[in-house]
Amino acid sequence: MKNIIKITLALIFSLLVIGYASLNLNFVQDKVFTFGINNLVGVNSTFLDDEDSLKVVVCGSRSPLPSPGRAEACILVEAGDDIYIFDIGNGSVANLQQYQIPFINIKGVFITHMHSDHIAELPELHLQSWVQGRDAPLSVYGPEGINLVTKGFELAYSADYSYRNEHHGDDLMPLNTSGFEAIVVKDKRLIKTETDGLEIIPFVVDHHPVNHAFGFRVNYKGRSVVISGDTINDGSVQQYAKDADLLVHSAINIDVLEKIRKVSHNEILNKIFLDIQTYHTPIKEAAKIAKNANVKHLLIYHAIPTPTNDIFEDVFYRGVDDIFPNYTPSVDGTIVVLPIGSNEIILDELN
Numbered sequence: 001m002k003n004i005i006k007i008t009l010a011l012i013f014s015l016l017v018i019g020y021a022s023l024n025l026n027f028v029q030d031k032v033f034t035f036g037i038n039n040l041v042g043v044n045s046t047f048l049d050d051e052d053s054l055k056v057v058v059c060g061s062r063s064p065l066p067s068p069g070r071a072e073a074c075i076l077v078e079a080g081d082d083i084y085i086f087d088i089g090n091g092s093v094a095n096l097q098q099y100q101i102p103f104i105n106i107k108g109v110f111i112t113h114m115h116s117d118h119i120a121e122l123p124e125l126h127l128q129s130w131v132q133g134r135d136a137p138l139s140v141y142g143p144e145g146i147n148l149v150t151k152g153f154e155l156a157y158s159a160d161y162s163y164r165n166e167h168h169g170d171d172l173m174p175l176n177t178s179g180f181e182a183i184v185v186k187d188k189r190l191i192k193t194e195t196d197g198l199e200i201i202p203f204v205v206d207h208h209p210v211n212h213a214f215g216f217r218v219n220y221k222g223r224s225v226v227i228s229g230d231t232i233n234d235g236s237v238q239q240y241a242k243d244a245d246l247l248v249h250s251a252i253n254i255d256v257l258e259k260i261r262k263v264s265h266n267e268i269l270n271k272i273f274l275d276i277q278t279y280h281t282p283i284k285e286a287a288k289i290a291k292n293a294n295v296k297h298l299l300i301y302h303a304i305p306t307p308t309n310d311i312f313e314d315v316f317y318r319g320v321d322d323i324f325p326n327y328t329p330s331v332d333g334t335i336v337v338l339p340i341g342s343n344e345i346i347l348d349e350l351n
């Protein structure tokens with residue numbers, strides 16, 4: 001018996017050595033490389049699957065304060081096969097590329113408000129969907145003034161549009177589908193989309209001194225998700241999140257922020273850490289909102305400061321369990337699937 005174990009271990013060891021050594025052979029490298037390339041240009045089977053569902057993917061989980069491995073605010077919602085993106089902060093388009101989303105299926109981008117951490121990568125999203133064959137300028141829904149954001153990006157990227165059109169030709173990157181179509185959203189006014197059964201309802205939240213900040217409720221064939229955007233607890237998210245399957249809420253932990261602020265010797269950071277305390281929802285209040293609104297699950301994103309390790313995370317979320325245990329601190333790639341015709345809430349991670 002001992003001999004069999006010895007022989008088996010020797011065999012496994014030999015195979016590992018041979019496997020490792022073969023990685024130096026050109027034809028093995030070529031095979032692995034081709035496999036990697038195929039994965040890079042394909043579409044992830046998570047999207048465009050046969051099951052009808054409402055899906056939420058966190059494509060950016062951090063606030064503007066740095067947290068390695070995370071992008072700034074971005075939430076992808078897939079209803080059936082159609083994709084809608086809510087905010088597009090720094091780093092989020094690289095995530096969307098890594099998740100192999102079908103950019104061609106993006107039907108619109110919704111901007112909760114015009115802070116830089118929510119709009120920074122509109123031009124990147126524009127490029128990725130343009131090169132994949134978007135058949136019209138990219139629709140961008142947002143607060144009053146959103147046309148200034150899109151016009152500004154169009155102006156800044158006008159040379160880029162012409163260079164790419166000239167280089168790749170009208171078939172691949174025609175100028176008539178470059179640029180944006182800005183659409184102003186209004187409080188409580190239902191947004192019409194081309195997706196059957198989908199309702200998107202914007203509601204005003206208080207992120208003073210940001211004028212016209214919005215949260216969004218998305219209803220699709222009996223399933224629902226609410227995205228808070230950046231806001232204080234002014235009652236509006238609680239009202240619109242009533243009985244929702246999923247509430248995606250931003251949050252601040254003032255105790256944690258104060259601890260950092262008190263040891264910070266940087267006067268500028270010190271002032272910013274104090275200023276930002278006035279226009280976000282404290283984490284325990286986000287938990288209370290979820291409880292009072294009777295939502296089924298709470299997903300926290302845009303945490304301020306965004307935890308950078310497990311202990312930091314434990315400290316940030318301390319006490320939340322006692323108020324509302326059905327919560328998840330999101331990371332980039334957190335996915336929540338809400339199948340149509342059921343009450344199921346499936347949590348997973350892409351990658």
Ligand SMILES: [Zn+2]
Pocket residue numbers: 063064073115117118230302
């Ligand atoms: Zn923000």
Ligand SMILES: [Zn+2]
Pocket residue numbers: 113115207210230
């Ligand atoms: Zn903001």
